[in-house]
Amino acid sequence: MHKGHELRHTVRMANTALDRQESLGMSLRGYFPYFGSVPRSRSCYLDSAASALKIESCIERLTSYLTNEHANIHRGAYELSSRATESYEEARQAVRDFCNVPESHEVIFTSGATDSLNMVATGLEGGLVRRGDAVMSTLLEHHSNFVPWQQLALRVEGKFCVVGITEQAEIDVLEFLSILTECSPKVVAFTAHSNAFGTLPPVLQFIHSCKQQKAISVVDATQSIVHGGLDVAALDGDFFAFSAHKLYGPTGLGVLIGRKELLEQLRPARFGGGMIREVGEQFSSWADIPGKFEAGTPPIAEAIAFGATLRQLSEIRKTYPLGLVEEELFRYAVERLSSLPSVKLIGPLRRDQRSILSFEVAGVHPHDVASIADSHGVQVRAGHHCVMPAMRSLQLSATTRLSLGMYSVREDVDTLVESIQHAQKILS
Ligand SMILES: Cc1ncc(COP(=O)(O)O)c(C=O)c1O
Known part of the structure; x- marks a missing residue:
């Protein structure tokens, strides 16, 4: 079945918002080759705000361009260069449309x-x-x-x-x-x-x-x-x-x-x-x-691959709005993490919030939380997140941060929660 049809089918079959999120997140993983190459036990990637995993159209277009179509742009009098220029300008148009x-x-x-x-x-x-x-x-x-x-x-x-x-x-x-x-x-x-x-x-x-x-x-x-x-x-x-x-x-x-x-x-x-x-x-x-x-x-190959990325994202968002998975899973993450007495959530935690959640774990340094999470196959970020003035104002030196992508699922959050419980047991 075509991926777009599969997605629509998934959305129709899901009953609750969370079920819909879970099945959507799972279906959307089909667009990310990473999940086909990394064992399930290592792939709870919760660091998308630092850098997201790469969608298939990005990887495919980057490879095909570099393999068959590359020449420098704008200055060439030959066809290969004109075609590269055209693809580069099409990428600009893709950004404009998106x-x-x-x-x-x-x-x-x-x-x-x-x-x-x-x-x-x-x-x-x-x-x-x-x-x-x-x-x-x-x-x-x-x-x-x-x-x-x-x-x-x-x-x-x-x-x-x-x-x-x-x-x-x-x-x-x-x-x-x-x-x-x-x-x-x-x-x-x-x-x-x-x-x-x-x-x-x-x-x-x-x-x-x-x-x-x-x-x-x-x-x-x-x-x-x-x-x-x-x-x-x-x-x-x-x-x-x-x-x-x-x-x-x-x-x-x-x-x-x-x-x-x-x-x-x-x-x-x-x-x-x-x-x-x-x-x-x-x-x-x-x-x-x-x-x-x-x-x-300029970064010719990257721009062209990004054009393809945006075209694919536009196709996907015809079926579901960007951010839907992250918004619903965000609430689940807030619920699960706030049920841990040792965890203090930081930030406004408003209903329309999505994707990014910072927290502290009593008695455990954020770097230890992140490295123990990693031993459970969960990738999260710890530190000042390049916002020192805000950290200082909130009297924090570092937090642990989870961030969601369209491929995130409940199991990622559940595994993080287990790793925090483990960190607490051995370190505090
Ligand atoms: C809100 C925000 N602005 C700017 C940047 C800088 O992005 P880059 O490092 O890709 O230039 C980041 C990166 O984390 C960010 O999260």
């Missing part, structure tokens, strides 16, 4: 979310953000969406205005609004989904408020796109960044989506071949967007 971006040249391929965010922070300097201008972000951010803004503020000698978080690791909305008014920042960077605590900030409201204050909004969509998609036209923000490898695609590739008028004013941060219009001895001029931001040979 994220509902108004125009295809508003999609820039980068080397990752970190690169995308740095490109904006660097590109704003001296033009859209000038000496003495304020820059704003929040304590909830991944270092990739915090340090570039902190450094930009330092370079322009402007104020770096940072919005605090509550004890539940939520951005303080009132504080956000009052700092936005008082600080009058030129640019405001915030996450749409916390990688450490699973918080889902009110992105639409934030974008709207930035617009009212004439501040440029930069949304870190790295985690949110995986579990809820990204509708750029509906959100109507200025910049969005994410990485392909967290969205079941290849490593080494990221996306920056920007409003055309702003991308045209943004200064390029990397210089070299492909991004120029004219090079003189003393001065140069730049190619139109998106070329202006894609200096050198």
Whole structure:
């Protein structure tokens, strides 16, 4: 049976939400070759927020492109190069379709979310953000969406205005609004989904408020796109960044989506071949967007494989909305983990939350929890999750974090719970 039909059949047969999640998660595993190659006892992969497993279309397209179709793009006068160029531009179109971006040249391929965010922070300097201008972000951010803004503020000698978080690791909305008014920042960077605590900030409201204050909004969509998609036209923000490898695609590739008028004013941060219009001895001029931001040979194979990834995800989401498995399983994980007296869950734990859950185990260091979990075949992450400012604000030094993907099932969570009980027995 075709996989799409199988999925529809599975959804119809399931009775309860959890049953539906379980059978869906199991069916979706069919799209991930990893599960065919790793023994069941080792495959409780609960670290998708760090990097997701690779979907079959990504692996197949990467292999077929590298085997049969590779040539450098944009500059070739021969057919192989023209076809590679066409496939690369089709991948850009795939991103545009998946994220509902108004125009295809508003999609820039980068080397990752970190690169995308740095490109904006660097590109704003001296033009859209000038000496003495304020820059704003929040304590909830991944270092990739915090340090570039902190450094930009330092370079322009402007104020770096940072919005605090509550004890539940939520951005303080009132504080956000009052700092936005008082600080009058030129640019405001915030996450749409916390990688450490699973918080889902009110992105639409934030974008709207930035617009009212004439501040440029930069949304870190790295985690949110995986579990809820990204509708750029509906959100109507200025910049969005994410990485392909967290969205079941290849490593080494990221996306920056920007409003055309702003991308045209943004200064390029990397210089070299492909991004120029004219090079003189003393001065140069730049190619139109998106070329202006894609200096050198881009990650061609990765972009093409990501295009195939997105097309397959779009097919899958015709049957079930992205994030459904993770949302229902998240509630199960909250229930199971909170039944352990030694476990303290961290974060807002709201009903619409999905995928990411941080916790502490009394008397056991997070690194020990993670390595004992690994001995049970469960992969979870431990540490500060690249959110030191948030950790400090919550008076935490480290947590253990589980994160779900579309292939996650109850057994993964159950095995984690068993491993925590084991860790408690031997270490506390
Ligand atoms: C919310 C968030 N933003 C940005 C990043 C940086 O992504 P990358 O390391 O792929 O550039 C991550 C990675 O964990 C993340 O979770």
